[in-house]
Amino acid sequence: MSSAPWSLHLLSEVLAAFTVESPTALRDVVSRVGEAVDAEVMAILTADDFVLCSGLTRQEKPALLAMAASGASELQLDGGQLHLFWAPLNDRERLVVGRYREAFSLEERALLRGMGRCIQLSTQVLAAVKAEQEALKAEQIAKEEAIREATCDHLTGLPNRRLLLAHLATRLAAPLAADRHTAVLFIDLDRFKQINDLYGHPAGDEVLRQVGQRLSSLVRGSDLVGRISGDEFVVVAEVREQADALTLAGRILEQLQLPLEVQGRALPSSGSIGIAIAEAGDDPETLMANADLAMYSVKQQGSGRFACFDASLREQLQERARIEEELRSGLAASEIRAWFQPILSAVHGTVIGFEALARWHHPQRGLLAPAAFIAIAEETGLLRELDAAVLQDACQQIGGWGDTFDGLLPRLSVNISATSLADPLLSLRVREALTSSAFPGDQLFLEITETTLVEDVASAFTNIAELKTLGIRLAIDDFGTGYSSLRYLRRFPVGILKIDRSFVDGLGHDQEDEVIVETVIRMARSLGVEVVAEGVETLNQEEILRRLGCHYLQGFLYGRPADGPTSAALYATSLAGMLGVGLPTS
Numbered sequence: 001m002s003s004a005p006w007s008l009h010l011l012s013e014v015l016a017a018f019t020v021e022s023p024t025a026l027r028d029v030v031s032r033v034g035e036a037v038d039a040e041v042m043a044i045l046t047a048d049d050f051v052l053c054s055g056l057t058r059q060e061k062p063a064l065l066a067m068a069a070s071g072a073s074e075l076q077l078d079g080g081q082l083h084l085f086w087a088p089l090n091d092r093e094r095l096v097v098g099r100y101r102e103a104f105s106l107e108e109r110a111l112l113r114g115m116g117r118c119i120q121l122s123t124q125v126l127a128a129v130k131a132e133q134e135a136l137k138a139e140q141i142a143k144e145e146a147i148r149e150a151t152c153d154h155l156t157g158l159p160n161r162r163l164l165l166a167h168l169a170t171r172l173a174a175p176l177a178a179d180r181h182t183a184v185l186f187i188d189l190d191r192f193k194q195i196n197d198l199y200g201h202p203a204g205d206e207v208l209r210q211v212g213q214r215l216s217s218l219v220r221g222s223d224l225v226g227r228i229s230g231d232e233f234v235v236v237a238e239v240r241e242q243a244d245a246l247t248l249a250g251r252i253l254e255q256l257q258l259p260l261e262v263q264g265r266a267l268p269s270s271g272s273i274g275i276a277i278a279e280a281g282d283d284p285e286t287l288m289a290n291a292d293l294a295m296y297s298v299k300q301q302g303s304g305r306f307a308c309f310d311a312s313l314r315e316q317l318q319e320r321a322r323i324e325e326e327l328r329s330g331l332a333a334s335e336i337r338a339w340f341q342p343i344l345s346a347v348h349g350t351v352i353g354f355e356a357l358a359r360w361h362h363p364q365r366g367l368l369a370p371a372a373f374i375a376i377a378e379e380t381g382l383l384r385e386l387d388a389a390v391l392q393d394a395c396q397q398i399g400g401w402g403d404t405f406d407g408l409l410p411r412l413s414v415n416i417s418a419t420s421l422a423d424p425l426l427s428l429r430v431r432e433a434l435t436s437s438a439f440p441g442d443q444l445f446l447e448i449t450e451t452t453l454v455e456d457v458a459s460a461f462t463n464i465a466e467l468k469t470l471g472i473r474l475a476i477d478d479f480g481t482g483y484s485s486l487r488y489l490r491r492f493p494v495g496i497l498k499i500d501r502s503f504v505d506g507l508g509h510d511q512e513d514e515v516i517v518e519t520v521i522r523m524a525r526s527l528g529v530e531v532v533a534e535g536v537e538t539l540n541q542e543e544i545l546r547r548l549g550c551h552y553l554q555g556f557l558y559g560r561p562a563d564g565p566t567s568a569a570l571y572a573t574s575l576a577g578m579l580g581v582g583l584p585t586s
């Protein structure tokens with residue numbers, strides 16, 4: 001047998017077989033080794049088992065396994081005397097080659113040892129290559145995961161703020177065709193917090209996932225949808241002109257307004273969108289911030305719509321931010337004071353009370369009426385503080401009149417916003433205001449608008465019950481302009497209905513207004529509730545209101561809101577029975 005040529009050939013084959021990853025590679029190589037020496041039995045075994053074996057019956061195998069430890073060179077089997085050759089493959093496995101015919105020659109043994117060593121090396125190399133490949137693969141997966149982690153939003157799988165900004169930067173840097181622009185649509189879901197509060201966070205998460213899917217299905221493949229935080233999504237799209245961006249925003253709003261199917265419920269959904277179109281030199285952050293500002297402006301005007309950014313918007317918002325800051329410091333510096341407008345008895349013409357109205361003594365802009373700051377106070381969460389400040393100041397000022405008027409204090413009406421009514425601290429604040437001013441609770445009315453009462457009835461209930469124990473009554477302000485709230489008239493300690501100025505306006509020339517006013521007065525009387533007519537400006541209106549049985553009158557005809565000292569003087573005049581308002585005095 002000429003061993004040298006085929007052994008080299010076999011060696012290269014062995015190595016080649018092991019460089020590819022195949023479950024049969026080892027078996028093939030081993031059988032080729034067996035063929036080379038005309039072996040009848042070929043096996044690889046560990047101390048207690050076979051890795052592979054050919055040429056032995058199931059009954060014969062244990063006998064060979066028993067020899068593994070000793071490495072004996074012969075084994076007596078039913079088929080005859082089996083000559084064995086053992087070669088270690090690694091520290092666990094051994095190769096065994098068997099032949100019945102004759103023992104292996106020295107040359108064959110050398111060859112087999114060489115091949116065993118060859119297999120051993122090859123398996124080692126293969127194992128190392130495999131380990132290396134696995135390590136590389138794991139590293140690659142970890143890298144991809146880290147990138148995903150850093151650039152994707154877990155919940156929706158959409159790109160996050162970082163990736164969106166990077167994407168925007170690439171887009172802005174690349175030259176676009178003259179008729180192409182990059183648009184950013186900033187989308188904020190309306191009332192998302194309520195969904196979380198009412199149905200729990202899993203439902204909120206599901207809403208976000210579904211919204212993400214809806215948005216993704218609406219845009220072109222080249223556009224990008226991402227979630228940048230909470231309920232805020234961003235779409236980066238390429239458009240020809242602004243109108244395209246508006247059309248896309250319209251389509252998104254339409255889709256968002258379809259109810260979402262979450263946990264077996266159809267949840268209402270809607271969103272607000274701000275749009276910014278890139279201009280030369282814009283950077284990603286500015287573009288995103290501009291779209292955000294446009295979205296914010298939509299929210300301020302009632303949500304559920306879209307708007308485009310323009311420079312005046314930034315000025316408006318900066319102006320608002322300035323007012324907010326000034327309001328905060330103004331509240332701290334007691335620049336917001338209570339002024340008072342008189343309320344008169346329709347029968348006697350005397351001043352029976354005052355409504356406290358907030359006035360801001362602005363250090364630069366002078367005296368400001370509520371229209372200039374109430375809405376901003378509400379948006380910025382300062383309204384509770386403002387209400388509390390006016391309440392405290394009003395009680396303090398009018399409570400201070402006690403000595404002057406021999407304890408004959410007028411009634412006091414103070415406006416309370418929806419958020420104050422739901423404020424758990426309200427009754428405590430009212431109690432403090434009464435205690436510190438010595439103003440009697442049964443002379444105090446809190447004015448709330450009809451809509452307030454309807455919307456916040458549940459959270460307001462506890463407050464109202466506590467206020468009742470202090471003798472405080474409610475006045476329903478601007479009655480007739482909101483939803484019908486007759487139900488609450490019975491449920492809560494409502495002492496006064498204030499007919500809105502818009503109805504009083506029509507008295508004398510609008511038949512319908514007269515019917516409404518008459519009906520309200522009749523109904524209130526039957527419920528034992530008093531009626532104040534707001535915005536009385538003419539003697540004719542006064543005359544009709546008196547005829548219809550209205551209890552009290554308030555309006556410019558009798559006095560505009562004025563500061564404390566002016567109001568005290570008016571009250572003094574009234575008490576002295578000298579008020580010249582054309583009403584009969586008793």
Ligand code: C2E
Nearest residue numbers: 357358369370387390415416417535536537554555556561
């Ligand atoms: P309101 O509570 O309905 O107050 C009556 C408003 O009508 C006052 O406006 C008053 O000046 C005005 N008014 C009274 N008589 C006449 C009249 O004959 N003709 C006309 N054209 N107007 C008349 P003001 O002071 O500007 O207050 C506006 C609103 O701001 C108030 O309406 C009230 O809703 C709110 N407000 C005022 N102060 C406070 C406050 O301390 N807290 C809260 N939450 N809201 C307040």
Ligand code: MG
Nearest residue numbers: 355415447477
């Ligand atoms: Mg009022």
Ligand code: MG
Nearest residue numbers: 477478498534
């Ligand atoms: Mg009113």
